[in-house]
Amino acid sequence: MSSIPDEFRVDAEAMPEVLRELLKAELEAGNVIVAVSHSHPAPPVGACFMLAQPVTTRPRASGNGLMFRERASSLYSGEFTDAVGYFFITESPLPPPPEPDMDAIRAAANARSQFVPSRPSFRSEVVDRFHASMTIDYEKWHDGIGYALDEVPQASAADKEVITQLVTPPKDWRDVETLAALATPDAITMLRQLKDTGSSELKAAVASYAPHVLQDAQRATLLVSILEQGEFYGGLTSALLEVEAFHPAPVVDALFRGLFLRPGDVACNFAGMLVYVHGHARSSFEWSKRPLFLRFNTDDQLERQRAFHDLCALIEVDAGQVLDRIDHSFDQHT
Numbered sequence: 641m642s643s644i645p646d647e648f649r650v651d652a653e654a655m656p657e658v659l660r661e662l663l664k665a666e667l668e669a670g671n672v673i674v675a676v677s678h679s680h681p682a683p684p685v686g687a688c689f690m691l692a693q694p695v696t697t698r699p700r701a702s703g704n705g706l707m708f709r710e711r712a713s714s715l716y717s718g719e720f721t722d723a724v725g726y727f728f729i730t731e732s733p734l735p736p737p738p739e740p741d742m743d744a745i746r747a748a749a750n751a752r753s754q755f756v757p758s759r760p761s762f763r764s765e766v767v768d769r770f771h772a773s774m775t776i777d778y779e780k781w782h783d784g785i786g787y788a789l790d791e792v793p794q795a796s797a798a799d800k801e802v803i804t805q806l807v808t809p810p811k812d813w814r815d816v817e818t819l820a821a822l823a824t825p826d827a828i829t830m831l832r833q834l835k836d837t838g839s840s841e842l843k844a845a846v847a848s849y850a851p852h853v854l855q856d857a858q859r860a861t862l863l864v865s866i867l868e869q870g871e872f873y874g875g876l877t878s879a880l881l882e883v884e885a886f887h888p889a890p891v892v893d894a895l896f897r898g899l900f901l902r903p904g905d906v907a908c909n910f911a912g913m914l915v916y917v918h919g920h921a922r923s924s925f926e927w928s929k930r931p932l933f934l935r936f937n938t939d940d941q942l943e944r945q946r947a948f949h950d951l952c953a954l955i956e957v958d959a960g961q962v963l964d965r966i967d968h969s970f971d972q973h974t
Contacts (some may be wrong), residue, residue, distance in 0.1 A: 643667040649674050651687040655727045658705040662720060663689060663729055665930060669937055674732060681719060686726030696905035697934060698914075698925045699880065700872060702950065711782070728948045762796075766791050766799050771806060776814075786814045792821045792916040800824050806858050810834065813878075816845035822852075835862045844875030847882045860890045867894040868901075876906070879912060884924055887917045893966050899948055904937035907944065911936050911951055918955035929954075 644652045652660060667673070672692040684686040694700065694717065697755065702708045704717070706720050716730040719880045759799060773788035789806075795803060800822050807815035808830070816834065819827040834842050835858060843862050851859055863879055863886070870876035883891055895917075898910040911933045912925035935947035952959035 656722045682728050685829050688728045690730050769801050789821045796880050813845040817849045820850035840866045840870035840875035843877035860888050863891050864894040897966050907936035908933040920955050
C-alpha cells in the first residue's frame with residue numbers, strides 16, 4: 641500500500657478489501673485522495689475517502705460487491721460502498737452547471753402554458769395527476785424516480801395527446817420513458833426521430849426504454865453512435881448496460897475501435913466489455929483482469945497496441961483480422 645499516503649494508511653487498512661482494492665486501483669491510475677473524514681456519509685466507526693476525480697477503473701455502477709449511487713450534490717458527485725456501509729469512496733463534486741438562460745426558460749414555459757389551460761382535457765384527473773408528478777424535487781431526482789406512468793393505462797386518447805405535449809420536446813430519460821409508455825403513433829414517431837437527432841443521453845434512453853420501436857440494425861447503429869461519442873455523464877453508462885445483452889458485430893467493432901480512439905478511461909471500460917461479451921469474464925469489468933484493462937487508460941498508442949494484442953490473445957480472436965475489419969473505418973472516425 642505504498643501508494644497511499646502515510647496519514648491515510650490506518651484508515652485504508654481498516655477498509656473492506658473490495659473498497660481498498662478500488663482505492664489502490666484509482667491511485668495507480670493517477671487519481672488522488674483529497675481528504676479522509678469520519679462523518680457523512682460514513683458513520684463514526686468507518687471512514688470516507690474523497691477522490692479528486694471520478695472513478696475510471698471500473699464502471700460507475702453497482703456490481704462485484706460494491707454499491708454505487710450518483711450523488712450530484714455540492715458535497716460529492718458519486719459514492720461507492722459495500723453491503724455494510726461503514727466505509728465509502730466518494731468523488732469530488734462536479735463543477736456547477738452554467739447559469740440558466742432565463743429568457744429560454746420563460747419562452748419554454750410560455751409555450752407550454754399556451755395549450756395547457758385552454759384544453760378542456762387537461763382538467764381530467766388522469767392528466768392532473770400526471771402533470772403533478774412532473775415536478776421533480778431533490779429526492780425524485782436523486783433516486784431516479786420517473787413520472788406517474790401508472791396513469792397512462794387509464795388515459796383517454798385526448799389525455800394521451802396532452803401528456804405527449806407535456807413531454808415535448810423530450811429533455812431527459814423521463815420524457816423518453818413516458819413516450820414509450822404512451823406508444824401512440826405520434827409518440828413512436830418522436831422516439832424514432834430521437835435515434836437520429838437526439839443527444840447521446842436521449843439516444844441511450846431510447847435504446848433502454850423503447851428498443852421495440854427500433855429494428856435490430858437501427859438499435860445497433862444507435863449504440864455505435866453512443867459508443868463513439870457518448871460520455872459517462874451523457875448516456876455512455878446506459879449504453880454499456882445495453883451492450884451487455886445486445887452486442888451484434890457492429891457494436892463489437894465499435895468497442896474495438898474505441899480501444900484506440902476513445903479517451904483512456906472509456907477505453908479501459910470497453911476492454912472490460914469486450915472480454916465479457918466474448919465469454920471470458922463473469923462481469924463487464926471483472927476485477928481479476930483489471931491490470932489488463934488499465935493498460936488502455938493511457939495516451940500512449942504504442943502501449944494501447946500492446947494491450948490490444950494481449951486482450952485479443954485472452955479472448956481468443958485473431959488481432960490481425962480484427963484490425964483488418966475495423967481499419968477501413970478509422971479515417972471516418974478521426
